Amino acid sequence: xxxxxxxxxxxxxxxxxxxxxxxxxxxxxxxxxxxxxxxxxxxxxxxxxxxxxxxxxxxxxxxxxxxxxxxxxxxxxxxxxxxxxxxxxxxxxxxxxxxxxxxxxxxxxxxxxxxxxxxxxxxxxxxxxxxxxxxxxxxxxxxx
Numbered sequence: 001x002x003x004x005x006x007x008x009x010x011x012x013x014x015x016x017x018x019x020x021x022x023x024x025x026x027x028x029x030x031x032x033x034x035x036x037x038x039x040x041x042x043x044x045x046x047x048x049x050x051x052x053x054x055x056x057x058x059x060x061x062x063x064x065x066x067x068x069x070x071x072x073x074x075x076x077x078x079x080x081x082x083x084x085x086x087x088x089x090x091x092x093x094x095x096x097x098x099x100x101x102x103x104x105x106x107x108x109x110x111x112x113x114x115x116x117x118x119x120x121x122x123x124x125x126x127x128x129x130x131x132x133x134x135x136x137x138x139x140x141x142x143x144x
Contacts, residue, residue: 039066
């Protein structure tokens with residue numbers, strides 16, 4: 001299996017401290033890699049530290065594909081949510097991640113409004129959940 005490391009994704013979330021990295025390495029050596037690495041195609045999305053440690057020590061690991069990703073924005077939003085829920089994140093880091101998420105959501109909303117002029121004028125969709133223009137659904141999924 002060829003796992004591709006995208007340096008931008010690796011750097012998207014603050015790195016572990018040396019102490020956190022050492023603790024993770026001790027855990028992996030003692031218990032193995034219990035959590036699967038998350039891939040988007042061949043690109044590693046989650047598990048950069050685990051992957052590096054497993055490679056260093058020849059430890060086996062599992063991978064899982066996230067088939068819901070349609071764009072790099074989807075990957076970024078998922079990474080933000082995962083890290084906010086998983087790690088002890090400082091208030092500063094939490095603020096940085098929240099601002100990144102706000103920017104992505106605002107960009108998507110702007111694109112949606114550009115292709116759905118009815119939303120600008122206050123017109124409502126036909127019914128809740130019914131979309132008149134197929135492009136809106138694609139934008140909400142992040143495919144545009």
